[in-house]
């Protein structure tokens with residue numbers, strides 16, 4: 001009998017890559033998504049491959065979560081991995097964020113993570129499985145336009161620690177991955193050309209991450225290589241968080257012929 005992994009928001013993007021990664025490792029991957037069109041497309045693309053199943057689920061709707069997780073766990077009473085990946089982003093200046101915007105982001109990102117984890121817990125205990133919550137670098141570093149999104153992701157990181165403490169007692173590990181910018185539909189929608197260039201400037205590895213790189217990190221946290229890791233937030237971000245005040249102009253000077261000596265001196269002299 002295969003191990004079972006449930007991945008929310010997995011009809012496309014990072015979630016789909018995570019589902020494929022678990023499948024490649026021999027897991028049966030259960031894909032949940034709210035978008036019926038994307039879900040049907042995903043099912044069609046994977047129809048030749050064994051080891052996937054598909055459920056329409058709105059992770060922000062308690063009833064929908066209860067119904068879908070009951071159906072899944074009736075079929076698979078032991079679950080080995082739950083990845084809370086479903087998320088939405090509304091990027092607006094703080095004063096333009098309506099309460100509806102705020103509530104929508106919190107409902108999917110934060111409530112969805114809470115609801116799915118709670119609904120899955122008995123089956124995770126039965127499988128001695130593990131949870132990975134998908135946060136974001138926007139929950140680690142504050143930035144413009146992300147008052148709802150960034151706050152929801154910061155809350156997911158604390159929720160991860162709360163879950164790690166209580167679920168850990170039952171043998172269920174809980175960790176989070178905070179990706180930097182990753183090339184997906186969501187990124188294409190909300191990242192303008194300007195934003196792309198600025199990210200490349202601000203990230204030491206000078207590029208977006210790939211969905212495969214995030215899936216590798218998530219799989220590692222659920223794997224036998226990570227059995228003593230619990231309550232941790234792993235930033236898969238090309239060094240973005242570590243860079244802190246690493247101003248692009250100062251970093252650029254490292255590549256100058258004098259190794260930035262002239263600029264460093266002028267900074268010291270000023």
Ligand SMILES: NC(=O)c1ccc[n+]([C@@H]2O[C@H](COP(=O)([O-])OP(=O)(O)OC[C@H]3O[C@@H](n4cnc5c(N)ncnc54)[C@H](O)[C@@H]3O)[C@@H](O)[C@H]2O)c1
Pocket residue numbers: 008009010011012013014015032033034035038057058059060085086087088089108112134135136137178179180181182183184185186187
């Ligand atoms: N792409 C990035 O740059 C980036 C960076 C950091 C974090 N993330 C996080 O990674 C996760 C995946 O992002 P992505 O870029 O693949 O996004 P995406 O928009 O391509 O995919 C998200 C999926 O979640 C589904 N979804 C949305 N609301 C849902 C709901 N209520 N119930 C069930 N499914 C729902 C969507 O239909 C979609 O298929 C999100 O949590 C996002 O916040 C993404």
